[in-house]
Amino acid sequence: MSEPTAPPAPDPAEPPEPPEGTERLDVGRAGRFWSARRLPAALIALVVLGLTGLFLYDVAAVRAGHPAMGWRRRLARELAHRPLGDGWIVTGAVLAVLAGIWLLVLAVTPGRRAVLPMRRETPDLRAGLDRRAAALVLRDRVMEVPGVQSVRVEVGRIAVRARAQAHFRDLDEVRTDVDGVLADGVRELGLARRPVLSVRVRRPARR
Incomplete structure (x- = not known):
């Protein structure tokens, strides 16, 4: 007649099971899921890349002895003669500030509110x-x-x-x-x- 075997000892690496009818407690902070913001990042990267390439091409053309593009000469002339209180200057500044605030909000908020x-x-x-x-x-x-x-x-x-x-x-x-x-x-x-x-x-x- 064989002797009854004792139940195996619980593995110390495994967390003990909670009593029946009780909820398991959190073992870590369950923060919100952050969005990758792929679309805004791609749009901003494309805009910055396009503007940078355009300015580099114009600067290289000027260094090679060609005249600067008409839009850059006109922009420099307008910025030199228009006062800071001009409507177009104020509008451009407001748009730049709003775009910066929008980017900051995207950077510091998690997004993915549906999860x-x-x-x-x-x-x-x-x-x-x-x-x-x-x-x-x-x-x-x-x-x-x-x-x-x-x-x-x-x-x-x-x-x-x-x-x-x-x-x-x-x-x-x-x-x-x-x-x-x-x-x-x-x-x-x-x-x-x-x-x-x-x-x-x-x-x-x-x-």
Whole structure:
């Protein structure tokens, strides 16, 4: 008769499993996903490259004994004679400032607002959830509530807004059930930041 074998010892490298019914805590900061900004970067690179090539060609032509291009002579003449308060000078300066502010905003903001960061359960893995997909999942959950005829769900980074129409049952009861279903659904999505719930239930408009 063989002796009972003891269960294998847990690997110390693996994190212990959380008790059943509890949520796993984050192991790292789940920040927003940053956009690569490929289109703005490509457009700016093309504009800068074109202007640089044009100026280099004109300078090389002048050094070779050819006259400068007419547009560069006209630009130099206009800049030399027009005062700083001229309308065209002010307009160009305003456009340059606005373009600079736009580039700074693109540089310091993450973008990709359609992707919601999820909780990080492992330090080397990041996951995100599309806002439209999250809204579709929550909408299907709310449609299972008795009395709900239709619902529109909008998922944002800060709040989840649900606008439902109930064709029977008391509105307060339907609202309570929708609140509970949305709270469970948002928790199961595993988002890094729990959004605030905003629920409104009303009767369908009479025709």
